[in-house]
Amino acid sequence: MLKKIIKIYKSTVYVLQNLNSKKVNDKVNRLSFEKILSISMLGKVKNNMSPSGLLSQTPRKSLPDFETEGTSLLGCACMGDKTPGAVSGFDRLNNPALNKSLAFSINERQLLGIHGLLPPVVKTQNEQIKHCKLRLDRLNDPLDKYIYLMDLLDFNEKLLYAFVKNHIQETMPLLYTPTVGSACQKWGFIYRRPRGVYITMYDKGHVYEVLKNWPECDVRVIVVTDGERILGLGDQGACGMGIPVGKLALYTAIAGIKPHFCLPITIDVGTNNECHIKDPLYPGIKEKRRTGKEYDELIDEFMKGVVQRWGSHCLVQFEDFGNKNAFRFLEKYRNYFCMFNDDIQGTASVVLAGLIAAMRITKNKLIDHVILFQGAGEANIGIANLCVLAMMTDENITEEKAREKIWMVDSKGLIVKSRNELEIQKRPFAKDHEALKDLLDVVKKVKPTILVGAAAVPGSFTPEILQEMARNNERPIVFALSNPTCKAECTPQQAYEETKGKVIYASGSPFPPVTYNNQTFITGQGNNAYIFPAIGLATMCAGIPNLSDDYFFIAAEALANQVKESYLEEGCIYPPIDMLPECSIKVASTVVEYAYKRGSATVLPEPSDKEKFVRAQLYRTEYEPAIPSFYEVPLGDQKNI
Numbered sequence: 001m002l003k004k005i006i007k008i009y010k011s012t013v014y015v016l017q018n019l020n021s022k023k024v025n026d027k028v029n030r031l032s033f034e035k036i037l038s039i040s041m042l043g044k045v046k047n048n049m050s051p052s053g054l055l056s057q058t059p060r061k062s063l064p065d066f067e068t069e070g071t072s073l074l075g076c077a078c079m080g081d082k083t084p085g086a087v088s089g090f091d092r093l094n095n096p097a098l099n100k101s102l103a104f105s106i107n108e109r110q111l112l113g114i115h116g117l118l119p120p121v122v123k124t125q126n127e128q129i130k131h132c133k134l135r136l137d138r139l140n141d142p143l144d145k146y147i148y149l150m151d152l153l154d155f156n157e158k159l160l161y162a163f164v165k166n167h168i169q170e171t172m173p174l175l176y177t178p179t180v181g182s183a184c185q186k187w188g189f190i191y192r193r194p195r196g197v198y199i200t201m202y203d204k205g206h207v208y209e210v211l212k213n214w215p216e217c218d219v220r221v222i223v224v225t226d227g228e229r230i231l232g233l234g235d236q237g238a239c240g241m242g243i244p245v246g247k248l249a250l251y252t253a254i255a256g257i258k259p260h261f262c263l264p265i266t267i268d269v270g271t272n273n274e275c276h277i278k279d280p281l282y283p284g285i286k287e288k289r290r291t292g293k294e295y296d297e298l299i300d301e302f303m304k305g306v307v308q309r310w311g312s313h314c315l316v317q318f319e320d321f322g323n324k325n326a327f328r329f330l331e332k333y334r335n336y337f338c339m340f341n342d343d344i345q346g347t348a349s350v351v352l353a354g355l356i357a358a359m360r361i362t363k364n365k366l367i368d369h370v371i372l373f374q375g376a377g378e379a380n381i382g383i384a385n386l387c388v389l390a391m392m393t394d395e396n397i398t399e400e401k402a403r404e405k406i407w408m409v410d411s412k413g414l415i416v417k418s419r420n421e422l423e424i425q426k427r428p429f430a431k432d433h434e435a436l437k438d439l440l441d442v443v444k445k446v447k448p449t450i451l452v453g454a455a456a457v458p459g460s461f462t463p464e465i466l467q468e469m470a471r472n473n474e475r476p477i478v479f480a481l482s483n484p485t486c487k488a489e490c491t492p493q494q495a496y497e498e499t500k501g502k503v504i505y506a507s508g509s510p511f512p513p514v515t516y517n518n519q520t521f522i523t524g525q526g527n528n529a530y531i532f533p534a535i536g537l538a539t540m541c542a543g544i545p546n547l548s549d550d551y552f553f554i555a556a557e558a559l560a561n562q563v564k565e566s567y568l569e570e571g572c573i574y575p576p577i578d579m580l581p582e583c584s585i586k587v588a589s590t591v592v593e594y595a596y597k598r599g600s601a602t603v604l605p606e607p608s609d610k611e612k613f614v615r616a617q618l619y620r621t622e623y624e625p626a627i628p629s630f631y632e633v634p635l636g637d638q639k640n641i
């Protein structure tokens, strides 16, 4: 498979490079020429804009009107990678990147001049982790637990990440969906310390200066939102900052990307959320959301500012933008910047991985299925386009044939050609069919084998719909992707009960195990957390300049390969959550391997063992010595001092 997609890619580049030359006809036979072009043109519509951008491989053009400061160390302070001795002992206690709290040894305390500033006991990190667990267990409200974890992050970074690594299952739903959703809604209330950068409309013309205020000079990944569509919770304005903060915490916790490489950014252009505007604690600009030219110019300025400040290899992950802007910006920037849209491409990849794994249960291929998408927003359009790419690559079929397998319903009903106005990204999926409004009617008519929901309409997979899916299929596949938990289309319990245990189910947010017919099933979480940290890690390790959709396809296959038979037997089409770090390393290593094979990696020389290379880059949660080792003279039994 890897070979095949590389071949397609290489030939595509070749064809595009030689489009005007006679060489094309000599070297590429007619058939493969058409196939390559059809794949690279996938999703293209009349005005020559590709909503999917599949295999869009235009080399990144340099933007003429600005220079790159890159990762120069000149003129800026660096918080993250401090050499021992560069920070005073007292400052270490207040610097979360260097603080070890009670784990400073007596030697360290004496030599750093902080002896007496801590209680005399010396603890190991493991003892500290146990203490954290006691503290967390004492709290009942998930939001309080979130606040505790964030406080720990502000106090002792390594301890937070060591704790999370040890308790992934328990802490993921706090740092991430669903609790991060409540954290966003109450961001003004829970706000304590600054984390990340806020850029507002009023910074227009000075965005680079604002970015310069961030003290880290080696930022490698940014997650940016404008807060317009936070999870399935709508416009949260500046409170959306919880999402970049949460996603980047996962970058470190899951993919081992060093914390000082990560920068959360919120672009505050106002909010249309009246509750926030009326809330005295709202921390953002209390104005209606700005749109149009001035908004676009601000985002342009931001993208250029990032390259100017941190170089063109700084990855920018777009997160939770409104539908229209998400697609627009992906198309606008994908060939010029190192960027991707997680809600479109990351979610597509994780769902495709789940489908590939599910095919091992249904014992057939994607092409044998009929997929019905409820909702035609970022997630579902992204998934649909990646499924088309997968079918074309695996089955040698045309784009049209692949699209025939895909049906979509949006808020107006089935997407049909007779509709008057249809957004550009939906057009390729419109069917020659009578208009149907109701999802149940569509399920009855279309008889999907796979039903994917991502429209944030809770309960939209009604008992009747689930029963109909079970009537038509031996093993119906149902993805209830909307986040957070309260937005899910149906719970796994409902899916199991209404389909009499036949369903293959995945959700976007975590659910507890399901008991049906005296059997316990652990359902999978089809969340982009399985993909974006790995993609970020791979991008950094290989120096991938542009992330086209084939990377997300490769990542999906690599993730599906991590799904063991035993997980499938338990009803789970994803690896368990506590396997996330290990899975991410495997996925990242495969993507790195692919980047070198297709000739896009820029980190040279090419490492021979990609996985070993990836592992060598990871953040270590173990404490480093705070003093050079030759100072470590025995001081007797430290506990008795």
Ligand SMILES: O=C([O-])CC(=O)C(=O)O
Pocket: 176, 177, 230, 231, 232, 320, 342, 343, 482, 483, 508, 527, 528
């Ligand atoms: O954050 C998550 O859990 C997944 C996601 O990107 C979204 O729902 O927007």
Ligand SMILES: [Mg+2]
Pocket: 231, 319, 320, 342, 343
């Ligand atoms: Mg998102």
